[in-house]
Amino acid sequence: MHHTRYALSRAIRLIVLVSIGLIPILAAAEEPNVGTVTTDNTAGTVKGTPADMPPSTVTADTAEKGDAMQNDTSASDETADAEENPEEETEYTDADFTEVETVQASSDILRYGIDLEGGLPYFMDNWDGSGTLIGFEQEIIEEICRRLNRKPVPVQIDWDKLIPGLERGLYDIACEGQEITPQHEEVVQFTVPYYVTGLQLCTHERNTDINRLADVAGKRVGVPKASLAYDLLAKMGTVDIATYNTEVNGFDDLIHGRLHAVLFDQPVALYYGKPREAEGIRFINEEIGAVKYGFVVDARQPELLEQVNAILTDMRASGQLRNILERWGLWNPQTAREFGDPDIQPRTEPVMLNAWVEQSRPISGFPARIKRYISFLPLMGRGALLTMEVSILAMLLAVALGFMLATVRVYAPWPLSLLSVLYIEIIRGTPVLIQLYFIFYGLPAVGIKLSPFIAGVVGLGLNYAAYEAENYRAGFSGVPHTQMEAALSLGMTRWQAIRHVIAPQAFRIVLPPVTNDFISLLKDSSLVSVITLVELTKTYGLLATKYYDYFGTGIMVAVIYLLLGLPFVRLARYTERKLAAHLPTTPNLRR
């Protein structure tokens, strides 16, 4: 049929135009959150090398799995091990913090891959708000760079993707607790160890019967999921094991009496447990296990490996490395043995650990709490802004594409309308979470690499387009068919009739359900946190785990979501009234 074909060609042209139009908008909108945790870990699923395992985990989970589990709270992946800490996300706008794709290799800089999420005490934003990075590995890297006379450039990437990212050449060296194990050594190039960690057993003051690892037999003990600690306890046989994605929650349960003990990696236990000693957390002084950490150097740069090894060896020998570890409270017998240092007892105060404990002490008193909540506002504002950007752009895409789909479904000849039906049914019938993973992690397999922001907008937009299409279809059928006939009899083509006569009338009909969907999208946008975007919900998780306060922070975030949605509800109502100017007042149009 000529008219429909014509309509279609017009429709396709419009889609193309819309998409072209959207690109600069998307690109522009992406700008503000370059600084946030934008990672482009597109390589993630392409090659899941066995090496991309977190320290002390037993299996390398695929990226998806890791991310899937954690969507709201601190997404420090389930493979939780040593990091899992309240990270902070404060100052990603740090000028040093460059987006993954844009950092070009150069002999003037050393690009090092890290994940600030759960980065404590390896890497974290300085809690003084200065926007600088601190952490014991950060100090080591800075020293290496100083000696190499190269500028350190951090590259933020998901922890799980650190090794794939290195293989893609996104940076020269991968950091943050990379475990030296025989299996890992087969696939990647490690430097000499700079630290040897162990496991830390913590219990609560009320459990006076637990004073060493052997005492936990028959007790309920929290461990990171798929970890060395898990294996250890599993071997004991009689232990009731609870696994955690987020260690903070393990400490919470310990405090609330749901656990008798937790067995976490030392750095994590120190930095999450120490601040809560006042709440009854008790550290058991026992040496359990040993895992060596080394940096992983890009295999294509053997000379860099040599240089870094030389520097680390010297730092070990000179006591410089020991000094750094002591500052961070990490000096332990395992590391002393590795370094060949007979002096197991620390010589200096763990100033960084003490400072951390000091600044993260739970606040008591109402005014102090309010003050803290107010201090959350800038971060939450940034998260809310990203939520809005993703939601609005996704909705624009959804409405434009949904309109096309509905038009094709209702007015195009059957092969095309069937395609439209298929799209709608497939998209509606599969979880949006899977679609997001597919777009972000799956599409790179066929050469389509999208930044997290674009992937989020496209993923949500394509998903909601299916729902909007159905809204529009309902809208179309709500317009009497005689309207189409009248328009055609005036010499309009079908497409002209749809555009000028049917669609404007349908629009008024679909406005309420579309508004409804937008509100729903606003909330579903929290799903994009799984592809590394730090929007409002993710911000909630980060802040809540950092300050051990899910309650007050949660109420605060809920209120922000409500406030975000309200203007759109009002706007929709206003528009609806405007569009109904030609109609009699009906009850549902009352103010």
Place this chain on the structure above:
Amino acid sequence: MTGKAAQPLIEVSHLWKSYDGHPVLKDISFSIEEGDLVSIIGASGCGKTTLLRCLNGMEILDAGRVTIAGVTLERKSPEERAGRDFQQKAHALRTEVGMVFQSLNLFPHMTVRENIMLAPMIVRKVSREEAECTANRLLEKVGLLKHRDRYPYHLSGGQQQRAAIARALAMNPKVMLYDEPTSSLDPALVEEVLEVMRELDREGMTQIVVTHEMRFARNASDYIIFMERGEIVEISDEDEIFLDPKDERTRKFLGQFVGRDF
């Protein structure tokens, strides 16, 4: 009248149309000269409306030929595909033929004047100013100028049908088709619509009206086509058919109206 001039404005020959195997139009042939006003009468379901819809390509005819103002729609048999070419011609035909429907179907989201301006602007690509100018002139003609900025909902049925006529006229059609234009109206409002049609007739517009208004058919028409069961029973002069119907079926149909004044 049939066959008066060399090239009639409308020519229909051997037109067939059926729905689901049920024939609605059977071998219809007639022609209409420019400037004529023709009424099509007949009982409900006799195929009048379908015939009218075939005349502007809203229905795809099964077989036969329709020529209006030089544009020809033709199918040799129902098996012949009514493809792109046919649709293109139907579209071309519609730009030459205006149609007013029984249902009130002005575009409700536009004012009366916007209703009239829309098609010229997007189909004929005339400028907004020109479209507005035309709309004002036509609204004046149908007596709705003062209602030009109102929405259809606020108009009476008669006013809406007059506006619909103006909307069709804005495309400068060579032929106007009316499908029972007054049958959804209050009796009191019928006359104002018919008057507009009479006025157009005086101006020389070619018009075909499917109607139940026997008085209008008799008084205003140049001639009348009487249909029954998908066939044209009789085509004749308006007085002739009322005073002396040639066919028994015509006589019977008109017999229902005995005693009425027309």
